[in-house]
Amino acid sequence: MKFIDEAIITVQSGNGGRGCVSFRREKFIPRGGPDGGDGGNGGDVIFITSSKKRTLYQFRYQKLLRAKNGGPGLGQQKTGKSAQSLVIEIPPGTIISDPETQEIIHDFISPNDEYIVAKGGRGGQGNKRFATSTNRAPRFAQPGEPGQTIKLKVELKLLADVGIIGFPNAGKSTLLSVLSSARPKIGNYPFTTLTPTLGIVHTDRGEPFAVADIPGLIEGAHSGAGLGIKFLRHIERTKILVHLIDASAINPEKPLDLYNTINRELSLYSSKLAEKHQIVALNKLDITEAQKNADAFQSSIKNKKVILISAATGKNISNLKQEISKQLEQLYDE
Known part of the structure; x- marks a missing residue:
């Protein structure tokens, strides 16, 4: 039996949050130094097998799966909130591959087999990290890293119930x-x-x-x-x-x-x-x-x-x- 069920989908992991440009604003400290925090990490896209899933029917209409972006950094050296991973349950027997080269990316055989399909972008660094002896008040921070956008062919070997x-x-x-x-x-x-x-x-x-x-x-x-x-x-x-x-x-x-x-x-x-x-x-x-x-x-x-x-x-x-x-x-x- 060859596989029967298949779908072409696109997955997008979340972008990293932007680093914060901020300076201390406190009484009696007129020249507070930089205190911008880092941005949060973007969410991963994760596939995990579940015995409760038996078909790829969920991909019939849902062709784009997108994780959330990380939150921006905050003042007082507070790191932005990292986004939760987007976890997609699929049936055992699923294979994901590159639709152009047909190269197999991962073969999901057993239950609870987990694989990160797209890694979320890292959060950008806040201006606190760029302070030096020659630039004590940097007015810039890093943007977050972009997430990954990946096109996948999802196939299910015939695992009939x-x-x-x-x-x-x-x-x-x-x-x-x-x-x-x-x-x-x-x-x-x-x-x-x-x-x-x-x-x-x-x-x-x-x-x-x-x-x-x-x-x-x-x-x-x-x-x-x-x-x-x-x-x-x-x-x-x-x-x-x-x-x-x-x-x-x-x-x-x-x-x-x-x-x-x-x-x-x-x-x-x-x-x-x-x-x-x-x-x-x-x-x-x-x-x-x-x-x-x-x-x-x-x-x-x-x-x-x-x-x-x-x-x-x-x-x-x-x-x-x-x-x-x-x-x-x-x-x-x-």
């Missing part, structure tokens, strides 16, 4: 298209999806989440059959799996066969993968025989919530979306 798994033709691409604005290639033949497709899903529950349509698995996938191991690796990076089953293809005599085959492939590849949270969804409930097959499936499976949907008609898609969102919130809160 949710992977849609199932046999070819289960309806994964159609489901992704109705859950999100993604437009994967859709067709009624095996392996329509030859590469994973990422869609961003928006709900009323807060942060959007990313869903990946994983190419259809078949028996023997753990050893490379079909589109093979390469896509099982990608599933490992997800938080939740939506196990999508074509209800019209279920054998009512052996209703769990399709479900068990996919889970067997997961466990043969990795026990960790087999233990991943799953939401089971039976698709194509708009087809006549599908409801009867779904009833047989639900009667056979134990202690497992099953959501009946039709990606083609939109039936129960909102329920599925809310269930995914709820489970993700629980996992990220742990």
Whole structure:
């Protein structure tokens, strides 16, 4: 899976505050010397990874990120107020690079990975610092150093929260298209999806989440059959799996066969993968025989919530979306 989400943004750190030109003004001291303080430092722009962030959606409209300037120096040798850093939370898996040279500036891999993207300018020196034996009353001070203005390409490797798994033709691409604005290639033949497709899903529950349509698995996938191991690796990076089953293809005599085959492939590849949270969804409930097959499936499976949907008609898609969102919130809160 290559990265999907990207943005070109500009970051500006704050300018340093100007140094102060000031002289002592006190009773009985008619010729007070210089006492201008230094300016405060400008704010840095800092990127830090957060597990609560899962997309680069915040950069869709916010293309300029600007830290505040440092305050000017004051009399009585008081230093101006330094500006706070502008801290931007981004998801793990984000890469920042130079958009012209493509040189990678920083690869954010782990949570709480912090990097100063643009350093704030230093405050200018006040006139107190320029007093000498030959110039005891300097009437000048330094301006603050300018902050940095840097153009960045921000990329997010595909770190999907949710992977849609199932046999070819289960309806994964159609489901992704109705859950999100993604437009994967859709067709009624095996392996329509030859590469994973990422869609961003928006709900009323807060942060959007990313869903990946994983190419259809078949028996023997753990050893490379079909589109093979390469896509099982990608599933490992997800938080939740939506196990999508074509209800019209279920054998009512052996209703769990399709479900068990996919889970067997997961466990043969990795026990960790087999233990991943799953939401089971039976698709194509708009087809006549599908409801009867779904009833047989639900009667056979134990202690497992099953959501009946039709990606083609939109039936129960909102329920599925809310269930995914709820489970993700629980996992990220742990």
